[in-house]
Amino acid sequence: MPSSTPDGGPEENPAASAHTDKTTRSSWIRLVTVLIGLTAVVGGMLLAFALPSIHGGPHEMKLGLAGPQPAVDAVAGNLAPDEWTVVRFETPEALAAGIQKREATGGLAFTAEAVDVYTAAAAGAPGAAAVTALGTVVAQQQQLPVRTHDVVPFPADDPRGAGLTAAALPMVFGGLVPAIALTQLFPGRNRLLLRVVGVVAFAVIAGAALTAILQFGTGSLAGNYWLTAEGLALGMAALALTVLGLEAVLGPIGIGVGAVLMMFIGNPLSALGTGSNWLPDGWSTFGQLLPPGATGSLLRANAFFGGIGSGYPSMVLACWVVFGLVLAGIAALREPDPAPVVDDPE
Template sequence: MTTPAAGPTQDPTPATWRTGFVAELRDAVSLRTISLVVAVLAVQLGFVLSYIGAFHAPKPHHIPVAVVAPAQVSDQLIAQLNAVTDEPVLVRAATSAPEARALILDRTVDAAVIVDTRGTTDTLLVASAGGPAVSAVVQQIAQTVETQRHRELSVDDIRPPAAGDGRGLSSFYLVLGWIVGGYLAAAILGMAAGARPANSHRTVVRLTTLALYAIASGLGGAVIAGPVLGALPGDFTQLWALGALVVFAAAATTVAFQTLLGILGIGLTVTLFVVLGNPSAGGAYPSTLLPPFWSTIGSWLPPGAATTAVRNTVYFSGHAIAQSVWVLAGYAVLGIIAAVAASMLHARRGAVVESPLPARAEATSGDGANWAVDRGQLV
């Protein structure tokens, strides 16, 4: 008995192919997909706008400067410096050269002009470890004013960056690494176990894991920046502790955003830390050289607070870091509270949605017909 040969396989008709393609296209290009792509585009354009907006035209404004001189000369010089167009400096009097040095080292002012009434050369004190760009701008302004007064100017950098800290940027790049590590670790845990933890206990476990990660990350960054590369001097233990706080603040904030918003929380984290936080952090240009928007927000975001705290810890014996530390601690604590509270709320909502109705209930209508309700289904 012979089996008839199978006939040739017929290709789908053009109409069938088109129908299938349209269905696949509709399935692939959903409203959710389009929304995510648009959100990514918005973040990208925001990145370009924020970085170029902050850095394309740095302009000094109210850089704090001290003047040491006899009263009559001091008043005249202060008035002359404060009268410079667009107010790039904000000048105050100091009683002596030691006081002026102390004001610089405790970060009250960025520079000081010491007038020598016995000669024709005055001295400008700067601390370029606090920001070489600011020191250069102040030197330029002071030189212009001194030339108008027919006097010479010498510059004394009383706190330059360490030999391994070119342009004084190592503090910023260390903070950048810590911040990125913090939010990436939280994001990866979210991708592996779900953006929203199942309950508050899972949230606490995730935050505890990230706290241990923050300790290790802070240690690693401090070792690389200090003993390995010799970029940042100062107390190693303080730098480690500060690094752990920075990493955990970034991680806890990310967990909070993820718990509240799901995957969109990662986008909000990137916007806050990278798009807005990095340009305003005072790395390349300190806040006194940034436009008003970035100058205002910088110290209230983790990258800016951390950069100030690291720089002042390493070079200025921890002066003027209280606000920065409180800001970082605030992000960490509020991140914990928001994440735990949001996970508890989600768990309660889930319990309400998933709670079963009575197994079966019957009701008899007026005409004797029986209706059965089984888990919300009419059968």
């Protein structure tokens, strides 16, 4: 019979009360920890998106110079070495050809009549604007007019390259969404191969579709359609397979790790709208080692420069594809979880 207090009410159990207090304290500690963690994540997201823009500017950007030796030496001597890397050309024609071959991002050619500014807007509009501003200052100092030449422009239908910049998020989502969706639709280790085949097939189809939209729909891309579509498919496959592999090894937390890595770090450091030389060296290097940055560089190289400069980002993306497949292979080779034992009733 339960004990009671003098007033007739049930007597409080000290052990149960202590257990309740302990559980309540644990819940509050967990809540505070989650709130601090979420705040750190939001703050990190702000830094990841804001700092590259705040500190954006020329960083070891290759500047071609052509013309009389004294004029070239005078300009080269006044450039900040951490902002510009000088590449010398014999003639203005050689300078223009060098920009098309990505030997320089832009350049200046000096003649007795004018200062000719050569840019490649498709390599990054901010970089082209910085070269133009530099040429304008030099021309004012020499009291000469400025003549501008956009050697590799964006297509006439999208002269500011808005479509290329807007492609960043669809590329990242194109890697995250299929990996998450197929994991939910086809769960389990025995369906891992099905998920891998699914994300690769999606990457091929989506790469072709997005390239068609950007090239034929909005007129934002130029160049060989199939080459560009192949590069975009490789990038989306690298994203999706990495997230899929992380989920297969780590479980649901793997999707979170992949999302943070690709969207909240890789996307702002991809430099798709500016070109990698517009970011500080450390961020630029790290960003180009992640799938969003490598995909953006490969897309730019294939769509505007005939594949020149596509080797490094292709190698980076291939490594991420292999990494994702290795993770999936590790998960597939794990021993299956033992089935629960059910006692037969006698």
